[in-house]
Amino acid sequence: MSASPLDPTFRDDLPAPEAYDIRLFLPEPIARTPGRSIWIDQRTVFEEDLFDDRLVHPGPRRRTYVLRRSEAGRGVQWLDSAGKPVEHVPDLLHDIAFPPRVWMSDSAMERSMMFHAARLARGDVLVGGLGLAIYPQFVRYLARPVTSITVVDNNPDILRLIGEPWVKSVGSGAPPITLVEATIESFLSSGGTHTYDTIYLDTWGDLHWRFLAAINHLVWLSESRLREGGQIQAWGLWHIRRALVAMAVELERAPEHWTTLDTSQSPVLDEYMRWRKAQPEGPLTAQEVEAKAGEMARTIRKPGSTELYLDPPRFGRFRTVPL
Ligand SMILES: C[S@@+](CC[C@H](N)C(=O)[O-])C[C@H]1O[C@@H](n2cnc3c(N)ncnc32)[C@H](O)[C@@H]1O
Known part of the structure; x- marks a missing residue:
C-alpha cells in the first residue's frame, strides 16, 4: 500500500456543533445491579465540557451516560476496625473510595469526535x-456510501443492553449491521480473510499517552485487514500523540525529574526518556524534542492490555498514577 491508511493529520478533537442535537437511539436508564458490569443514567444538562472549553447550551439537553465500577481498587486490601481483612465490600462503600467511571456518554465532546470520523466512512466498515x-448511527445519519457495518465489542452487557436493541430499532434496512462479541485484538489477528474499506478504532477510555503503543499496535494489526485504498481512524489519536510530545517538551525544562519519573507503564515515554538520557549533555531545542518524540509517538507499538483506561481513586493515597 503506498499512502499510509492512517492520516496522521486527521483530528477529531474539534467541536462539531452540527452533531450536538442529532437524534440518536439511546438506552433508557438501567439501575446498578450486582453481576452486571454497567448501568445507565440520564441527566439534563445546560452546559458541558467541550475539549478545553465549556459549552453553554441555549436550553436543556438530555444526555445518556454508561457507568461502570472503578477498577482503581483492584488489589487494594480492605481492613475492618480490628485490622481484619474484609472479604465482601458493599458496592456503596467501594464507590465512595473508588468513584464509578462514566465510561461513555453522548456528550457534545463525544458526539463531535465520532462525527468527524463518521464523515469519512465508506465501503465495508469495521x-x-x-x-x-x-x-x-452518525454514519447512517450522514448517509455515507457504506455497504456494511461490523461492530466488535468484548463486553456482553454492552452488546445485550445497547447493541441488540439498537440493531432491532434499525430493522433490516441497508447497510447490514453485524455485532460480534470478541476483543478487537483477537478479531483482527484471528487470521480472518475478510477485508474492510474503513476501520474505526475506539476501545480505550482515556486520552492518555500511556495507551499510545497499544493503539499504534491496534492500528498496525488493522492494516492487514484493510483493502487497497482503505483508511483507518482511531479515536483521539492525534490528541494523544500531541500530548506525548508536549510532555517531552515539558520534561526538557525539568531535568531534575528525570531520575524519579516512573514511565514503566508508558512504553513510548519510556523509550523517549531512554533516548533522551543517552544524548550528549546540554539542552535540546524544542524542535529536536518535538521531532524525536513525534516520531516515537507515531511508530512505537506494543500489544497492550485489552482494558485501556485509567481509573483514578478519590483519595490520592490509594494509588498514584505513574506517567
Ligand atoms: C468508548 S466506547 C466506544 C464508543 C463508540 N465509538 C460509540 O460510537 O459510541 C468503548 C467500547 O469498546 C469496548 N471495548 C473495550 N476494550 C475492547 C477490546 N479490547 N475489544 C473490543 N471491544 C472493547 C467497550 O466494551 C466499549 O463498548
Missing part, C-alpha cells in the same frame, strides 16, 4: 468498540 453506537 468498528472496534460499540459503546453507545454513536459512530455507526
